[in-house]
Amino acid sequence: MAQISLEKITKVYPNGFEAVHALDLEVNEGEFMVLVGPSGCGKTTALRMVAGLEVISRGTLRFGERVVNNVSAKNRDIAMVFQNYALYPHMTVGENIGFALRTKKLPKALIKEKVTTAAGILGLTELIDSKPGQLSGGQRQRVAMGRAIVREPSVFLMDEPLSNLDAKLRVQMRAEVTRIQRRLGVATLYVTHDQVEAMTMGDRVAVLRAGVLQQCDRPQALYDNPNNLFVAAFIGSPAMNLFEAQITEGASTVIIGSQRIELGEAVLAHRPAVRAYANRRVVLGIRPEDLPMASSDEGSALVGEVELVEALGSDLLIHFAIDANRVEVEGALEDDDASLSPVMLQRAQGVARIAPRSPVEAGDRVRLSVNPIRLHFFDPESGVAIVD
DSSP: OOOEEEEEEEEEOTTSOEEEEEEEEEEOTTOEEEEEOSTTSSHHHHHHHHHTSSOOSEEEEEETTEEOTTSOGGGSOEEEEOSSOOOOTTSOHHHHHTHHHHHTTOOHHHHHHHHHHHHHHHTOGGGTTOOGGGSOHHHHHHHHHHHHHTTOOSEEEEESTTTTSOHHHHHHHHHHHHHHHHHHTOEEEEEESOHHHHHHHOSEEEEEETTEEEEEEOHHHHHHSOSBHHHHHHSSSSOOEEEEEEEOGGGOEEEETTEEEEOHHHHHHHSGGGGGGTTSEEEEEEOGGGOOBOSSSOSOEEEEEEEEEEEOSSOEEEEEEESSOEEEEETSSSOSSOEEEEEOOSSEEEEEEEOTTOOOOTTOEEEEEOOGGGOEEEOTTTOBBOOO
16 A cells, blocks of 8 residues: 655646646545546646656655656556546456456466455446446446456546446445445545535545645535635535625624624634724625524524525525625636636625525525624635635
């Protein structure tokens, strides 16, 4: 087993484009690390440098104590699972799984033992003599994983391995891949653009934007304490509500459009740096689940008009309009050139996640409760979280 260490890893292409900039990342032995970001952010390029499929322009890559910058891909002791299964259609499941072992000319008895073990782990025992054309998408992906498992590598690399599966199967396979990785205990670097996939699978999640690491932490820590606007907007579904706001003199109140929320000493003790923004603009963030329906006229609240109701069974999403300016973060979806971009709207849209059987419909005027301690504050120029 080995630890993966990326130290200031940079990739610059001949045309001068810098795809990855000074990436520092460490994947511990047995850890499942997910590298996530929008399309084109450099995450697959980073993975390919770890695999030896891309030349590293600058920086140092280590597997354990071994520097592998100039080690060929075949000598790095890695196993890679791709988005496309790349199975040999004329071979059976067992033959596909054992292909790499046969090329190494291992004894037939040892190959059979390893293939049988891998098939058992992956629930493929009864399909061992089937051809890929007879398998479902999920079964084919498990065969591709089996081919990696039998090699007993020190490092697993996975490049969006579930993206070709339908939505229901992806959910099932997320749990399957995580279970297998836990059982094998191999350092794993997993690339995806799907933040839900990242949050549900990773021991830690590294968020990449335009080739630059934004934040790396446990999934819940990323969600609760995003470092900047990009992470706040990218992590979470539905995304965090972001509004232009003003902190009043003395930092006792935050004004959103024509509405006011009293902050109180508890909030200022929790986020003391907010005091420095008295009489200044900020970007205010509120997670949809932190906007339940208010049960009375007491306490802090936002009042808005419901424009759309989405019934999900377990809860309701209400899309509401308020008289404030919404802040959108370019690049939090599919644009590489991410920047803070205030959108001046008289009736900005927001989303609230409320109880599933709440009697609410489009056109209603609703009062949404706000717990000030759950508010997030960001600098409007740098986009950095206002915390300490």
